[in-house]
Amino acid sequence: MSRILIVIVIFIVIYLLLKYYRKQMPKKDVLGEDTSKHRENMVRCAHCGVHLPKGESIMVDHKHYCSEVHRHAHTDEPE
Ligand SMILES: [Zn+2]
Structure with missing residues (x-):
């Protein structure tokens, strides 16, 4: 039974790491858009x-x- 619990914990940790990593990714795209918007007509x-x-x-x-x-x-x- 303890092996199953360890596997479940490992999956939860991997899931949380992926969720955290995905949150970090879009910030780079937003910064890239900001530099191109600072142009006045x-x-x-x-x-x-x-x-x-x-x-x-x-x-x-x-x-x-x-x-x-x-x-x-x-x-x-x-x-
Ligand atoms: Zn003039």
Whole structure:
């Protein structure tokens, strides 16, 4: 009877080790995804062509500008 108990204990230990090992694995995948998500959308100034983050740009008529001066300069120009 004691041999059966030892075998059962060994199986429980193996099961717990596998369960613990599987919990550790997905963390590496989550860290890999985080590095690729830290990119902010970049837009191009319609007047001078400089690239800047979308949040810092001035958007008029679906066009982005780097500054208020360039927005005026571009919209005053006849196309
Ligand atoms: Zn500009």
